[in-house]
Amino acid sequence: MEFREPLPTITDVRQLEQVGFSNEQIAGLFRVKALYQRGDYHEANPEQMRLAFVRWLYLQGRLQS
Numbered sequence: 001m002e003f004r005e006p007l008p009t010i011t012d013v014r015q016l017e018q019v020g021f022s023n024e025q026i027a028g029l030f031r032v033k034a035l036y037q038r039g040d041y042h043e044a045n046p047e048q049m050r051l052a053f054v055r056w057l058y059l060q061g062r063l064q065s
Contacts, residue, residue, distance in 0.1 A: 008026075008030050013026055016029070
């Protein structure tokens with residue numbers, strides 16, 4: 001069985017239109033929401049952020065191995 005994202009409701013779309021979003025922006029928001037709900041986007045945990053910072057320091061020549 002294939003996982004399907006629920007379609008946005010008319011109320012959701014109207015609320016976004018009322019605050020000034022264009023149709024293209026609304027479609028983009030719902031695409032990002034669907035990707036996030038599938039787990040394509042995730043927040044980096046503190047350990048991953050530290051490792052990325054150390055890697056950046058090494059690549060900048062500020063750390064030596």
